[in-house]
Amino acid sequence: xxxxxxxxxxxxxxxxxxxxxxxxxxxxxxxxxxxxxxxxxxxxxxxxxxxxxxxxxxxxxxxxxxxxxxxxxxxxxxxxxxxxxxxxxxxxxxxxxxxxxxxxxxxxxxxxxxxxxxxxxxxxxxxxxxxxxxxxxxxxxxxxxxxxxxxxxxxxxxxxxxxxxxxxxxxxxxxxxxxxxxxxxxxxxxxxxxxxxxxxxxxxxxxxxxxxxxxxxxxxxxxxxxxxxxxxxxxxxxxxxxxxxxxxxxxxxxxxxxxxxxxxxxxxxxxxxxxxxxxxxxxxxxx
Numbered sequence: 330x331x332x333x334x335x336x337x338x339x340x341x342x343x344x345x346x347x348x349x350x351x352x353x354x355x356x357x358x359x360x361x362x363x364x365x366x367x368x369x370x371x372x373x374x375x376x377x378x379x380x381x382x383x384x385x386x387x388x389x390x391x392x393x394x395x396x397x398x399x400x401x402x403x404x405x406x407x408x409x410x411x412x413x414x415x416x417x418x419x420x421x422x423x424x425x426x427x428x429x430x431x432x433x434x435x436x437x438x439x440x441x442x443x444x445x446x447x448x449x450x451x452x453x454x455x456x457x458x459x460x461x462x463x464x465x466x467x468x469x470x471x472x473x474x475x476x477x478x479x480x481x482x483x484x485x486x487x488x489x490x491x492x493x494x495x496x497x498x499x500x501x502x503x504x505x506x507x508x509x510x511x512x513x514x515x516x517x518x519x520x521x522x523x524x525x526x527x528x529x530x531x532x533x534x535x536x537x538x539x540x541x542x543x544x545x546x547x548x549x550x551x552x553x554x555x556x557x558x559x560x561x562x563x564x565x566x567x568x569x570x571x572x573x574x575x576x577x578x579x580x581x582x583x584x585x586x587x588x589x590x591x592x593x594x595x596x597x598x599x600x601x602x603x604x605x606x607x608x609x610x611x612x613x614x615x616x
Contacts, residue, residue, distance in 0.1 A: 337613040339365040339513050339520060341550060343603050344383050344391075345375030345409075346581050350606030352386060354379035358405040359552050359582040361522055362389050365513050365613075366471035370396045371420070372511055373524050374409030377446075381412070383605050394420045396470055400524025400551075401508045402428030402445045405582075411448035414456050422453075423462045423476060427507030429453065435492050435499045443493070464509060467540050473514040473614050479506060480528035480536050486565040487529025490554035490583075510551075512537045515611040517576070518547025525552040525583050531569040548577035550609060556585025563588055567595040579603045 342362040349355035358375030362384070371394040374380055384391050391413055397420045399407055407428065414422075429450060432443045445453075453461075462468070467478040482504070493503035505527035513520040521537050523530065530553045534546055555563060570578070570592075578596055580589050581603035592600045 339363065339515055339611040339613060341520070341522070341609045341611075342387060342389065343550075343581065343605050343607045344387065344389065345373070345380050346603055346605045347583075348581075348602070348604035349379075349383070350604050353383050353605045355605060356405075357582075358408065359524055360406075360409065361550070362387075362391070363474075363511070363513070363522070366473045368395045368471055368474065369393055370398060370470065370474070370511070371413075372398045372522055373400050373406040374413060376405050377409035377412060377449075379605070380409040387606065392416050396420055397422045398476065398509075398511055399424035399428055400510065401425070401505055401527060402430065402432070403443045403525070404446055406524050407445040407449050411446065411452040414452040419460070421460050421462055422456060423464050423468065423470075425465065425479065425507035425509060426463050430495060430507070432503050432505075433494050433497055433499075435494055440497050440499075475512055475540065477510045477512065477533065477536050477540065480508060480510065480533050482528060482532055483535070484529055484531050484565075484569075486562050487532055489527045490525070491557055510537065512541065513611070514541065514544065514614040515547055516614050517612065518545040520547055520611055521549045521551075523549065523551035523553065525554045527554055530555075530566060531573075534573055546573045546575045548575055548579065548609070548611065550577075550579040550581065550603065552582030553580050553584040553588065555588035556583055558585070558588060563591045567591060571595070575599070577601070577609070579607070579609065
C-alpha cells in the first residue's frame with residue numbers, strides 16, 4: 330500500500346462539506362480523504378452528489394482507497410456509497426451493523442427518513458463479504474490509525490443531537506449507536522475525525538484518549554452536531570475542550586453557526602471552520 334502524503338506526514342482533505350472553497354461544490358454532507366500510515370482512507374461519502382467532481386478537482390481518486398469507513402448510516406454520510414461500490418474498489422469497508430437500520434427525524438410532526446439510500450443498501454448487500462468488516466469494537470487499520478468502535482455515552486450534557494427515532498411513529502428513540510470515529514497518532518498528539526459526533530464530541534475524544542494510553546488530543550476535524558445544542562451544552566463542551574487543549578479545532582457540516590461562533594470565541598485562531606477543499610497536514614508519529 331502506498332500513500333501520496335509527503336515525507337510520512339498525515340494529510341487530511343475535506344472532500345464534501347456544507348461549505349466549499351472556490352471551484353468546488355457544497356452539499357449537506359461530509360467526507361474526508363486521509364493519507365496516513367502508508368494508507369489511503371475515505372471517511373464517509375456525503376450524499377453522493379458532489380463527491381466525484383470535488384475529488385477530481387482535488388486530484389483524488391476515491392476508488393483507490395485502501396479503506397472506506399462509514400461513521401454512521403445517515404444518508405448524508407452514506408449516499409455516495411452506491412457509485413463507489415459499483416466501481417468495484419478493492420478497499421476494505423468498515424462500518425457498524427446499525428448503518429442499515431431504518432431511522433427518522435421527527436420535527437413538528439413532520440417525519441423525514443435519514444437512513445442510507447436504497448441504492449447504497451443494495452450496493453452494500455452485493456459488496457464482497459471478504460472485504461466487509463462490521464465494527465463492534467475498537468479496530469486498528471495500521472500502526473498509527475484506528476477506529477473507536479461504538480462510543481460510550483458518559484457525559485451528562487451530551488445527547489445524540491436531534492429528535493432521532495428508529496420508527497416513524499416516534500416511539501423508539503435512536504441513540505445512533507452506529508456512530509464511530511477515526512483516530513490517527515501524529516507526532517504532536519492524536520488527530521480525531523468525526524462524522525457527526527452523535528455519541529457526543531467529548532465522549533468521543535475521551536474514548537480516543539482511552540484507546541491511546543491517555544495521549545493528548547492535537548486536533549479534531551468533522552461535524553460536531555451542535556446545531557440544536559443548548560447554550561448550557563455549548564458552554565460545557567467548550568469547558569471540556571479547554572481541558573483537553575487541542576491545537577486545532579475544525580468544525581464542519583452539522584456543527585451549526587451558533588456553535589462555530591461559540592468555539593471561535595472560546596479558542597480564537599485554534600478554531601478554523603472547515604470546507605470542501607481544506608487540507609490539514611500533521612507530522613507523522615515516530616514509529
